[in-house]
Amino acid sequence: MTVDPLSEIVTLLQPSAGLSKQVEYTGSWRIRRDPESKPVYFAVLEGGCRVVGPGRSPILLRAGDFVLSPSANEQTIESIDAPPEGAYVLPVEIGEGRFRVGPPTEPVNLRMQYGLCRFASPDAALLVSLLPSLVVARGEPRLEQLLQLVSDETRQFRPGRDLVLERLLEVLMIEALRCGTEMASVPSLARGLSDVRLAPALRAVHARPDSDWTVTKLAIEAGMSRSAFFARFGRIVGLAPMEYVLAWRMALAKRLLRAHDLATERIATQVGYSSASTFTTAFTRHVGMTPLRYARSTDIP
Incomplete structure (x- = not known):
């Protein structure tokens, strides 16, 4: 029997979509992710930034990069020119599904498509522990396309919306896990399968x-x-x-x-x-x- 453990675990997680938004960034800034927050995924559409987490070197992201973080771990996203300390800001809504980070008077230097999801499984903590805490995939157009489909479906209330979103997120997660490049040193099921x-x-x-x-x-x-x-x-x-x-x-x-x-x-x-x-x-x-x-x-x- 041919079995795909990664697909089984992602399916068991029962992912569902939460907030989906496009965010533009200006000036120097830093955003700290709450350790109790939901799983997050985003694609860099224009510009660049850094992801900083405890116990690892900063990861530089550029346009075309995709990030998946299944676990609710401490994480900071910052502009490339952010000062060593301070500059923490919060996103401000500027339109439907659109947010800005940084001074409104300065030009946009980064644009990202960003989404949150939830795992309905009562075993989510256990199943997530088998996956990498952070996955970075570079130059994978399929991931950007999938993220756009998730974003479009989130904004519509068509019949079958929840099921479509669940399947899209399953495909999005599996695609990211099998082509991620920044998880070679992190113990996980994905690493074991490779x-x-x-x-x-x-x-x-x-x-x-x-x-x-x-x-x-x-x-x-x-x-x-x-x-x-x-x-x-x-x-x-x-x-x-x-x-x-x-x-x-x-x-x-x-x-x-x-x-x-x-x-x-x-x-x-x-x-x-x-x-x-x-x-x-x-x-x-x-x-x-x-x-x-x-x-x-x-x-x-």
Whole structure:
């Protein structure tokens, strides 16, 4: 069975579009992103700027560059000539879907198409942790076109709008993740899937979550020794192998429980547990409630 783990995770996130706007920038400025803010994506249409984040060198962006930040992490976007400190400003609305940053008397030196999205999945934090915190793709016209489609659809209230936006965002995220160039040193699923040794093991977990996986069996899929595989997996993916297996099984179990059409015994078998009782114990420890309570909870979409 051919399985695409990246597509599975993006689909499970259930992305939906929030605010979409075009922003023009003038003069020297700096904007700090709230760590509690929503996932963000934007394309540089004209000019240039810098993205600054803790623990990494500033990233210079130019026209044609696209940025995706799935996680709500601390981040600052600033003009190339911004002073070492200060110059923090807020966008001002100047028209429908249009904002300005900086003094209105100075010429525009940067223009960006900018959007926010939400992840409806109750497992969003877990799933996002498997993706890079920041993705930069350069010179990919398809991403700019997709972003324009998202922007156009956001402003219209046509039949099927929510479903169209969800699918467009899924394609936008996958396209950015598979062509991003600034995430080589960040542990993530995307990096693991680009690793010739780890990719077969990751695809095997997603294709056969019901298998009796162990670190040794996964190492065999990767063609590596157990110790070398364990170290490589943690370094590149960011989780220990069996932590990843557990996380993926629980995400699948939650999806099956929300469907309300399978018995616990059947779900247990599908996600790799020999009995309903062992599955219930693992699920309760991981989620904080029993599978039955989870399925019945009115708070779960």
